[in-house]
Amino acid sequence: MLRRCSAVFVALYLGTLAYGLVSHAVGYKTYRHLGMYFIVWDMYCGWSGWETRTHLLGEGESGTYYELDPPPWGDICVFGDTGRRHYDATGMHALRLAQNTVAHTEHEPIVRYLVIEEAWAKKYNLPDELWALRYEAPREFRSYHRIRAAFDADGELTLGAPGWHAWLATQAVGNNPRLRKDVQRGTPVFTAGDFARDPSVVMPVGHQTYSRD
Amino acid sequence: MSRPIDERAPGVSAKIREFFFAEEVPWSLALLRICLPLVLLVPVLQRWPHVRTLYSSDGAPAPMWINFGHPDLLPIPGPTLAVALYAALVFCLVATCVGWRTRLSLAATTALYTYFTLLDGITTLTKYTVIASHVLLLLTCSGCGTVWSADALLARGREPRWPGPADGPKCPVWPRRLIAILVGVVYLGAAATKMHTTGYFSGDQMAFWMQTNLNMANPIGERVSLYPAWLVVASYTVIIWEIVFLFLCWRGWGRTICIALGYMFHLMTGILLGLVIFPILYITLYLALFNEWDIRRLGRWLRRGGRRFVALGSALRVIAWRPGLPAIRPIQSLTAFGTLLATLVVANVEIEHRRDVYGERRPEGRHVLQPIDPQRLAMLLDEAQGLDPVDxxxxxxxxxxxxxxxxxxxxxxxxxxxxxxxxxxxxxxxxxxxxxxxxxxxxxxxxxxxxxxxxxxxxxxxxxxxxxxxxxxxxxxxxxxxxxxxxxxxxxxxxxx
CATH class of the missing domain: 2.60.40.1930 (Macroglobulin (MG2) domain)
Structure with missing residues (x-):
């Protein structure tokens, strides 16, 4: 009996591993549910030429802004010296991080939360001696900021914008007068796939806009 | 002495049966049971002071199930419960390592470890924690606690000398096989990822990763990123090795080469990419590729070395020392286990309460939010419209x-x-x-x-x-x-x- 149960377990386990492998290889329901995270081995997939960081701001009813992370009691850095908020690649948990600081501090009523993404080219991460080996021009660090989301006092989303990589891909695709003209005409609408394997892939997501006439 | 079970060669169905259901003394799984919790304790202890923030409803947990669109899949514990369960996790990891109430400890560790990792999808859950959850589950099903464990020591007489001429309790080999297959399947999946990744074969993706500052410091990686031709060679070598690993890792020279390349690969991920726990954990899992025969051979080498080198001999005698404990009945062991666990849990809850992580009971009162510096605010709100050509x-x-x-x-x-x-x-x-x-x-x-x-x-x-x-x-x-x-x-x- 025990051996039979073991055989069933072995078969189920191997079947599950095989399903995850095939699902990932051919892109079939790869991220359909949480269980897939346990059988899809997609390490190293999200690395790009840009380093990004997240900043969380709260706006008081007086119009004063407060930086909500790192909190006054200290940052949580588990990988080197980078704070926890920066690992939230999707920005899905940023509001909760901000609200936690608000919940445990004294302050005027907060009426708005802002999630700001900062990005810079990774070449600026090189230390000076390596920079000098690679580039003749002196380093002039430059980073870009974009508001990724805004929430009202109750945590309702009032503004949502694509993340840095999606925005950049959209900019790259949209830099085409003919395409822009077509988009303005209303058909078809194109966008860059946020999760596409190739940043150059163009995915049609819209089809028709209806005339008011 | 009989031949190792890996080398017997009957017909196909018998071979499969033998592959999964032959029996051996689970020396290698016992080693894995000892080493894996030690590796996992490093990140677990690192997060211990932050349990309230990371995993409780009084903090800012980031449940992974939200990312997959299941907002209420699992409950988020209150702060006291989270702190208590986390203390239990630490205790169970230690108990697993020493092999005390091994199966119970492993089962509890599997459940608690997986739950806590899922509660923090941004700084706790990673692919190495997922792999660890798999292995903990498989170890729970194995007989890894029957040797080199407190359980065996407490039930005196059940503990065989290592590597004894006769044999310890034998167990089916399938948990070890499944762990080995998992190791290979993860490599296959990683190879599929690399095939999908733009810029992998040109070395660009690796170069960008080496210049990333999200893992631990990797100064050597930053330097290597300047020589992309090496990365092209490494990219092809790695992907070939990842694909063939599962098929060659079982015996003979194939196993030796695969494991040697594996050690080198994981060492390089540490040096070049700044990864720490992942490579250590994965190298530990290679223990599942060694059978009873290999461990016996290792024992013979060590004994021979111990006779030749005094220091090694002394170390082996220390390892082989067994305290003269009276036989302890399972119920006594279980009672002591429960008592210690309860003590640790209560103590941890009290200590965490006194720590006042948010500073809300300070004499000067709660922290007060300070307005942001206007210059910094202006910089943050200066929204990018396009890139400078230099970038x-x-x-x-x-x-x-x-x-x-x-x-x-x-x-x-x-x-x-x-x-x-x-x-x-x-x-x-x-x-x-x-x-x-x-x-x-x-x-x-x-x-x-x-x-x-x-x-x-x-x-x-x-x-x-x-x-x-x-x-x-x-x-x-x-x-x-x-x-x-x-x-x-x-x-x-x-x-x-």
Whole structure:
């Protein structure tokens, strides 16, 4: 009996591993549910030429802004010296991080939360001696900021914008007068796939806009 | 002595049966049971002071199930419960390591570890925690607690000497096989990921990763990122090794080579990419590739070494020492286990309460939010509308030989008649770009102009330029321009050939 149960377990386990492998290889329901995270081995997939960081701001009813992370009691850095908020690649948990600081501090009523993404080219991460080996021009660090989301006092989303990589891909695709003209005409609408394997892939997501006439 | 079970060779169905259901003394799984919790305790203890924030409803947990669109899949514990359960997790990891109430400890560890990792999808859950959850589950099903464990020691007489001539309790080999298969399947999955990843085979993706500051410091990786030709060679080597690992890791030279390459690969991920726990954990899992026969052979080598080297012999005697404990009944062991666990849990809850992580019971009162510096605020709210052309450029190099898509030799000196390859590498993602390259003489006067269109699906463009005798020997500068703006320059010296 025990051996039979073991055989069933072995078969189920191997079947599950095989399903995850095939699902990932051919892109079939790869991220359909949480269980897939346990059988899809997609390490190293999200690395790009840009380093990004997240900043969380709260706006008081007086119009004063407060930086909500790192909190006054200290940052949580588990990988080197980078704070926890920066690992939230999707920005899905940023509001909760901000609200936690608000919940445990004294302050005027907060009426708005802002999630700001900062990005810079990774070449600026090189230390000076390596920079000098690679580039003749002196380093002039430059980073870009974009508001990724805004929430009202109750945590309702009032503004949502694509993340840095999606925005950049959209900019790259949209830099085409003919395409822009077509988009303005209303058909078809194109966008860059946020999760596409190739940043150059163009995915049609819209089809028709209806005339008011 | 019988042959190792890995080397017996009957018919196909019998072979499969033998592969999974042969029996052996689970020395290697016992080693894995000892080592794995020690590795996992490093990140677990690192997060212990932050349990309230990371995993409780009084903090800012980031449940992974939300990312998958299941907002209420599992409950988020209150702070006291989270702290208590986390203490239980630490206790169970230690108990697993020493093999005390092994199966119970492993089952509890599997459940608690997986739950806590899922509660924090941004700084706790990673693929190594997922792999660890798999292995903990498989160890729970195994007989890894029957040897080299407190359980065996407490039930005196059940503990065989290592590696005894006779045999300890034998268990089916399938949990070890499944762990070994998991190791290989993860490599196969990683290979599939690499095949999907743009820029993997050109070394770009690895170079960008080496320049990333999200893992631990990796100064050697930053330096290696400047030599992309090495990364091209490494990319192909790694992917071939990852694909064949599952098929060659079972016996003979294939196993030796696969494991040796594996040690090297994981060591390099530590040095070049700044990973720490993942490589240590994965190398630990290689223990599942060793059978009873291998451990016996290791024992013989160690014994022989112990006779030759005094220090090693002394160390072996310390390891082999067994305290003269009276036999303890299972119920007594379980009672002591429960009592210690309860004590640790209560103590941890009390200590955590006194720590007052948010400073809400400080004499001076709760923390007060301070307004942000106006200059910093202005900088954060200054929204980008486009990129400066300099930031569309990743690198600008001149050489003469290509490997794959990248320059093998970046050079500053050239001879008359040589054909220079001018390589313009761009940051992803970029629009279709015309990249202009100017050749300037020592007085910074333009001698020649050329250019190339780099479509948005390419990360680099090459220009071939013959340094013929129309150019006088001397100093020259190549200037890369995008959108009419200089973004990089490279100086060379041209000599008589």
């Amino acid at each position: 569309k450029m990743f690198s600008f190099d001149i050489g003469t030989e290509l490997l794959g898509e990248v320059l093998m030799d970046r050079r500053r000196e050239f001879l008359h008649g040589e054909r220079a390859i001018i390589q313009c590498s761009l940051q992803p993602s970029h629009e279709d770009l015309f990249v202009e390259v100017q050749v300037r003489d020592g007085g910074d006067r333009i001698v020649q102009r050329t250019g190339n269109v780099i479509p948005r699906e390419n990360l680099r463009g090459n220009l071939f330029y013959t340094l013929d005798r129309s150019l006088e020997p001397g100093e020259y500068t190549f200037v890369m321009r995008i959108d009419g703006k200089e973004v990089a320059r490279k100086s060379i010296r041209l000599r008589e050939g």
